[in-house]
Structure formats: structure tokens, C-alpha cells
Amino acid sequence: MSEEKSLPGTYLRERDLQSLPGIVEHRPDVKYLYSAGQAQSMFLRGLKDGRILGVRCMRCGRVYVPPRSYCEYCFAPTGDWVELSGEGEVHTAVVSYISTFRERLEKPEIVAVVKLYAPGYTNKDDEYEFAGMFHKLCGVGEDDVINGRVIGMRVKPRWRPPEERIGSVTDIECFEPVQS
Amino acid sequence: MTRAAIVSAGWYGFKPEVGDLSFREMMFEAALRAYAKVGVDPRKDVDAFISCQEDYWEGIAITDEFAPEPVGGVLRPTLTVTGDLIQCLGQAVMLVRTGYFDLVSIEAHAKPSDILTLKGVMDMALDPIYLRPLSPPNPHFLAGIMASSFLARTGLGREALALVVSKNKNAGLDNPRASHASPVTVGDVISADTVVDPLTRYDIAPFSDAAIVMLVGGEEAARKVTDTPVWIEGIGWATESGTGSLAYHSWDSMPSMKMAVEMAKGMAGLSGRPQSFASFAEVEDRYSFMELLALEEAGVADPIEGFRMLEAGDFDPNGFFPVNPSGGSLAAGVSFEVTGGFRVLEAYERLLALGGDLEPGLERALVVSWRGPPTRTSMSVILGV
Numbered sequence: 001m002s003e004e005k006s007l008p009g010t011y012l013r014e015r016d017l018q019s020l021p022g023i024v025e026h027r028p029d030v031k032y033l034y035s036a037g038q039a040q041s042m043f044l045r046g047l048k049d050g051r052i053l054g055v056r057c058m059r060c061g062r063v064y065v066p067p068r069s070y071c072e073y074c075f076a077p078t079g080d081w082v083e084l085s086g087e088g089e090v091h092t093a094v095v096s097y098i099s100t101f102r103e104r105l106e107k108p109e110i111v112a113v114v115k116l117y118a119p120g121y122t123n124k125d126d127e128y129e130f131a132g133m134f135h136k137l138c139g140v141g142e143d144d145v146i147n148g149r150v151i152g153m154r155v156k157p158r159w160r161p162p163e164e165r166i167g168s169v170t171d172i173e174c175f176e177p178v179q180s
Numbered sequence: 181m182t183r184a185a186i187v188s189a190g191w192y193g194f195k196p197e198v199g200d201l202s203f204r205e206m207m208f209e210a211a212l213r214a215y216a217k218v219g220v221d222p223r224k225d226v227d228a229f230i231s232c233q234e235d236y237w238e239g240i241a242i243t244d245e246f247a248p249e250p251v252g253g254v255l256r257p258t259l260t261v262t263g264d265l266i267q268c269l270g271q272a273v274m275l276v277r278t279g280y281f282d283l284v285s286i287e288a289h290a291k292p293s294d295i296l297t298l299k300g301v302m303d304m305a306l307d308p309i310y311l312r313p314l315s316p317p318n319p320h321f322l323a324g325i326m327a328s329s330f331l332a333r334t335g336l337g338r339e340a341l342a343l344v345v346s347k348n349k350n351a352g353l354d355n356p357r358a359s360h361a362s363p364v365t366v367g368d369v370i371s372a373d374t375v376v377d378p379l380t381r382y383d384i385a386p387f388s389d390a391a392i393v394m395l396v397g398g399e400e401a402a403r404k405v406t407d408t409p410v411w412i413e414g415i416g417w418a419t420e421s422g423t424g425s426l427a428y429h430s431w432d433s434m435p436s437m438k439m440a441v442e443m444a445k446g447m448a449g450l451s452g453r454p455q456s457f458a459s460f461a462e463v464e465d466r467y468s469f470m471e472l473l474a475l476e477e478a479g480v481a482d483p484i485e486g487f488r489m490l491e492a493g494d495f496d497p498n499g500f501f502p503v504n505p506s507g508g509s510l511a512a513g514v515s516f517e518v519t520g521g522f523r524v525l526e527a528y529e530r531l532l533a534l535g536g537d538l539e540p541g542l543e544r545a546l547v548v549s550w551r552g553p554p555t556r557t558s559m560s561v562i563l564g565v
Contacts, residue, residue, distance in 0.1 A: 026312050029300030032239035035291065037202025068249075070208045075215075075222050075252040 039067040042081070048167040050159050052084045054118055054131050063118040065131040066169075084131065086157045087178060088116035091130070093137055095145040110145055112137040114155055114175050138174035154178040182398040184276040185409035186269075186528050186563070187283075189394045190214030194357035194512055194522075197293040198389040203238070206391040207250035207289050214393040215252070218405040220283065222252025225405075226395070227281040229253035231260045232268040232288040232517045236301050239294065251287050251393060264288070264551050265392060265521025266559035270415050272396040282401035286394050290516035292387035305554050311426065320384055322426070322553040323467040324376035329432035330469050331378060334483035338378055341468040342369035343490050345382045345510055348465055351497050352507020357522070360386050361511040369468075383468040388513030392521045394528075408535075410528050413544065413564045414450065416443025420556035429556060437464070437477035437558035441548060444560040454480050455501040458562070459542040460530065462523035464550045465508040474548045475503065478560070505530065520549030520559050531565045538565070 018025055036044060039055060043066050046053035054063045057071035058079035064071070071078055093112035098104055111134065118131040137150065138158060144150045155175040165171040190213025192198075192206045201209070215222055222229075231247035240246060244260040247253065261267050265288035272284040295301055302319040306312050316322075331337070346366050352358025364382060372380035395405075402409040418439035421428055441454075450457045463474040475486045480501070489495055495503035506512065506526035509519060527545035531538075544564040551557040 024309050024313065026303075026308050028304055029297050030236065030239070030304065031296040031300070032294050033296055034239065034294055035199055035202050037205045038200060039205070040202065069205045070212075070250065072249040072252075072254045073223070075211075077212075 037069065039064075039069040039078070043067050044167040046083075047169065047171040048165045050162065050165070050171075052086045052116065052133075052157070054082045054084055054116075056080045056082055056121070061121060062129065063121040063131040065116055065118070065133060082119060084116050084118055086116070088114045088132070088155060088175075090137065090150045090153045090155055090175075091115040091132065093145050093150045095142045108142055110137040110140065110142070111135070112150065112155075112175065133175075135169070135172060136174040137176075139176035154180075181277050182279065182400070183411055184273040184396055184398060185402040185411045186524075187395045187397045187402045187406045187409050188214045188218040188220070189392065189525050189528055190217065191357065191390065191392045191525060193390040194388050194515070195359050195390075196386065196388060196513070198291070199293065203289050203291045203294070203391070204246065204250045206291070206389070207287060207393070210289070210391040210393040211251040211285070211287065214285070214395055218395065220395060220405060222285060226252065226256070226283045226285045228257040228259070228272075228275055228284045230268045230271050230275075230284060230286045231258070232263050232265045232286070232521075233260060234262050234517060236304050237290060237292075237295070237516045247287070251285055253285070263557070264517050264519060264549065264559060265394075266415070266524060266547070266549055266561060267417055267520075269394070269396065269412065269521070269524065269561065270417055270559075273412055273415055276396055276398045279398070282398055283405070284396045286396060287392070288517045288521050289391035290518045291389045292514075292516065293389050302554070307426070318376065319553060320376045320379070320467075323384070324379060326431050327378055327383075327467060327469040330473055330483070333432040334472075336472070336483055336487055338370055339366060340472065340483075340487045340490070341378070341383055342366040343487075344465065344468040344471045345369045347490065347496060348471070348504050348508045348510040349382070350507075351505055352511025355507050355511065355526075357390075357526075358507040358511035359388055360513050361507050379467060379469075382510075385466040385509040385514045388515045390513075390515035390518045390522065392518055392525055394521070394525070408532055408565070410531050411564045412561060414444035414446070414448030414562035415560070416440040416447065417557065417559040418443065426554065434473060434477050434550065434556070434558060436556055437474060437548060437550065437560070438479075440558045440560040441478045441546075444562045448562045448564075450562065454478055454546045457542070458544040458546045459534070459538050460502040460505055460527075461546040461548065462504055462506060462508065462527045463546075463548040464558075465504055465510050466514050466519065466550070466552060468510065470550065471503065471508070474550075477558075478546060478548050514552065516552075519552065520547070523547045523549050524561055524563070527561070527563050531563055535565070
């Protein structure tokens with residue numbers, strides 16, 4: 001618990017809590033090394049090279065970004081790889097002012113779902129099916145989100161410099177508006 | 181009420197490490213094989229999907245949400261069970277017997293190779309107030325206590341356990357899923373260093389990455405998709421006081437195993453020793469002593485008699501009553517919640533392969549499994565053709 005007092009009263013320190021009979025502390029030692037698998041490994045290698053790769057279902061034509069080895073709708077292995085430009089439009093976005101524990105963040109964070117332009121794929125009848133990425137949005141203000149001005153806005157990835165990329169979704173720093 | 185049958189099964193992995201596929205890709209590969217064998221399209225033909233998994237094995241909280249996609253269950257009735265694939269099988273049997281579900285897909289997968297701190301993960305299954313602060317040095321200590329108690333009660337010696345290891349490790353040499361099979365001798369086992377007294381590393385089954393998907397159908401649906409249904413004549417499961425009360429357990433026996441077998445026998449309408457109604461058995465053996473204990477709890481033989489039968493070759497793959505002709509977990513490894521399902525898969529495939537060669541009245545297999553340490557949960561299945 002923070003020693004910093006911002007409210008009146010007597011604050012409990014961590015060791016005070018631990019000394020209470022009936023409280024037993026356990027800090028889990030649980031570590032994993034997740035196998036990304038065939039499809040997502042290809043995706044991560046692409047990110048390291050500054051490319052966004054998707055994969056197409058040969059039956060229904062859906063393009064999966066992030067890629068999958070299978071089409072969850074057709075239950076069939078996916079086929080051809082597709083390179084996307086990275087440009088797309090904001091499908092939805094939100095600005096968050098608090099952490100999980102509802103403490104106010106110093107700087108609000110904006111996250112968005114970006115509908116990517118995928119060659120040869122227009123989404124099916126359902127407007128919620130598209131090649132897309134969930135990521136941070138930068139270069140826009142809180143008001144742009146609150147007023148809905150970001151919806152439909154053309155955006156592109158802001159890549160980290162090549163020497164800083166590690167083959168992770170964080171190789172893209174955020175999505176930012178495309179300047180016309 | 182309709183009978184339930186296993187109509188198809190698919191698997192993937194059973195290797196110490198499947199590094200090139202994610203757990204979801206392993207699930208998909210197993211599912212693809214299960215469905216393709218009987219021409220079933222899961223998007224149209226399967227009425228419900230059940231996944232057996234446990235968050236800490238996955239390293240993902242609420243891992244239920246990862247279940248539907250790889251098995252064809254998106255936007256379809258899906259449920260998850262925190263338990264072994266046999267517990268999923270029990271749920272599938274119940275769904276089918278309601279009459280509302282014709283075909284049900286069940287799945288379990290395991291990727292032990294993704295876990296860096298297995299002790300830390302297994303510690304999370306221990307009582308946080310009493311046991312975790314003691315920090316037992318490894319996850320096998322419970323099995324060591326059980327093995328010591330079992331040997332003390334029965335008067336059996338190390339050689340009895342070594343004989344189980346040698347039988348199973350050798351039996352697995354013919355099994356493509358038995359990655360840990362090897363021509364181990366009794367001498368090899370006895371002369372190996374003790375890992376957890378009285379067990380050597382040979383007595384403890386290693387881990388394997390694996391996925392299994394099975395299709396379970398009611399009688400009409402089963403006959404529609406296959407000419408070779410394998411009937412789930414009986415199934416049972418039970419949990420003792422659980423891992424929250426380890427100190428109160430009976431260490432030299434496994435009452436939940438006996439209860440599970442009795443439940444399965446009751447459902448199947450069978451009585452007497454399993455060798456009187458089944459032609460072989462796949463039983464718990466992730467620790468060598470567990471095979472003799474499982475045979476005792478299942479009513480096959482008391483430990484002394486079981487050891488004599490073992491010595492006489494009665495439990496060999498070509499013996500009077502083969503026990504773990506697949507090689508069991510000692511040869512194929514432990515794959516978390518897949519493990520009991522592995523025994524069912526082995527029994528299913530062997531029944532199909534033996535087919536008409538089986539003696540009338542013995543066209544059955546008995547499966548007995550444990551959920552592994554630190555649980556006190558056991559399961560049993562009686563399959564018939």
C-alpha cells in the first residue's frame with residue numbers, strides 16, 4: 001500500500017496487514033512460455049519486419065488478422081497469406097481515465113478497434129466481421145473520442161524503429177490518423 | 181432412454197513437446213481428424229461442445245472462452261468442465277441421454293511444455309493456509325507418501341513397482357502415442373536413483389503435449405454416422421474430501437476410484453471381477469504403484485494377487501487380462517486433463533481393432549483413471565462393442 005497520504009486517517013502498512021492472524025500471504029511463482037503456433041508466429045515475424053500479415057479462408061474469403069490456422073466459421077484450414085497495407089479505419093474507440101482498481105490514471109489512454117483494409121475482402125453481411133486489430137490510438141484527443149469524431153477516421157500504424165522491434169504486437173506503438 | 185456411444189476420435193501430439201503448434205492449433209488438428217473420419221461437419225451436425233481444462237495448466241484465466249473456436253463450436257452451445265476428459269465424457273453421456281442432443285463433441289488438451297514453473301503452478305492447487313507455507317519441494321511428494329503407505333500396507337517390495345514400469349514401458353514400443361516407451365528392464369528401474377522415496381524417475385510418468393477430441397452420439401445418431409460405435413456402457417466419477425483436507429486422506433488406498441468403478445458397473449448392469457466381463461483394462465499408472473492400487477480398487481485383484489498375476493504375465497499385452505496394453509501413462513506420458521481421455525482413446529481403438537476377435541461376453545474394456553496429484557478425484561468407464 002502506498003505510504004503517500006492523501007486522505008485523513010491512519011493508513012495500514014503492508015507489514016501491518018501481514019501481521020494480522022488469519023491472513024496468509026502467497027505470491028504465486030507461475031511462469032509460462034506460450035507457443036504462438038504456426039499462424040501467429042508468422043504474424044509476429046511480419047511485425048518485426050514492419051508488415052501486417054493476414055490469412056485468407058479459401059472457402060468463405062474471410063481474412064483473419066491476427067491470423068488463425070483455421071476458419072472458425074467454416075471449420076477449415078486457412079489458406080493464402082495476405083499482406084495488408086496497415087491502413088484502416090477506426091471501428092470503435094474508448095478513452096479510459098482509470099486503472100483496474102479505479103485509481104485515476106495520470107494520462108488517459110485511448111484504445112480502439114481498427115478495421116483494416118484487406119485486399120479482396122469486404123466484410124460479410126455482418127458489419128462486425130472484418131480483418132482488424134485492437135490497439136492503442138494516438139494523435140487524437142480525448143474529445144475526438146468522446147464526440148465520436150474518431151469513428152471511421154483513417155488510421156495507420158506508427159511503427160517502432162526497426163532496431164527496437166522484437167516480433168510482438170508492441171512493435172506497433174499505436175495507430176495514428178492518416179494525414180490527408 | 182438412448183444409449184451413448186463414442187463414434188469417432190481424433191488426436192494430436194503425444195510428444196514431450198509440440199513446439200510448432202499452439203494449444204489452439206493442436207485442438208483444431210485433433211478435432212479435424214475426429215470429424216473427418218465420420219464425415220461430420222461440426223458447424224451443422226454437432227449439437228454441443230464440451231471442453232475439459234483447467235486455467236492454471238493453460239496460464240490463461242477464464243480459459244473457457246478459448247474453447248469454441250478450434251473445435252467448431254463458435255456461436256453454438258459450449259460448456260467447459262474443470263476436469264479430465266472422462267468427466268467431459270460423463271457430461272456428454274448425460275446430454276445425449278436427455279434426448280435433446282444427438283451428437284456432442286468433447287475435447288481436452290495439454291501443453292505441459294509451455295509451463296516454466298510446474299512446481300509453482302501445482303502449488304496453487306494446495307491449501308493456501310496450511311500446505312503452501314510448507315512449500316513441498318516438488319509436486320511428486322504426495323505420490324511418494326502414497327507409494328510408501330501402499331508398500332507398507334501390502335508388504336510388496338520395490339520389485340513389484342519395477343515390474344509394472346518394465347511391462348508398460350515395453351508395451352508402449354508398438355504405440356505411436358507412447359513417446360516415452362523404451363525397453364526398460366526391472367534391473368534398470370531398481371538401480372536408478374531414487375527421486376521421491378520409494379520412487380525412481382522410471383516410476384514417474386513424464387509429461388507429453390497432447391490433444392484429443394471425441395464425438396459422442398445417441399444410438400440413432402451414432403448408427404447414422406458410423407458402423408462401428410463403441411458403447412459407453414457405464415461411467416462413473418467421484419471426489420473424496422479433496423485437496424483442501426489432505427491430512428485426512430487414506431494414503432494407502434483410493435476410495436474415489438472404487439466408487440467410480442462401482443458407479444460404472446452399476447450403470448452397465450455388471451457385477452463381479454472386471455476380468456469376468458471385460459477383455460482388457462487401461463488403468464491409472466502415472467506412478468508405477470498406482471497400477472496395482474487401481475487394480476485393487478477396481479476389484480481385479482488384491483495387491484499380492486495382482487503382483488503374482490503381474491509376475492506370471494497375466495497383465496502383459498498378450499496375457500490373460502492385459503492391463504495397459506497401450507503402455508499406459510508410463511509410456512505415453514501425463515497430459516494433464518487429457519490423461520484419463522488417453523486411456524479411453526486407447527480402449528476405444530483397441531476394441532475397434534480387436535473387433536470380431538473378442539470372445540463373446542468379453543467385448544468390453546475397463547478404464548480407470550485418477551485426476552493426478554494433488555486431487556482425490558477418480559473416474560471409470562466401461563466401453564463395449
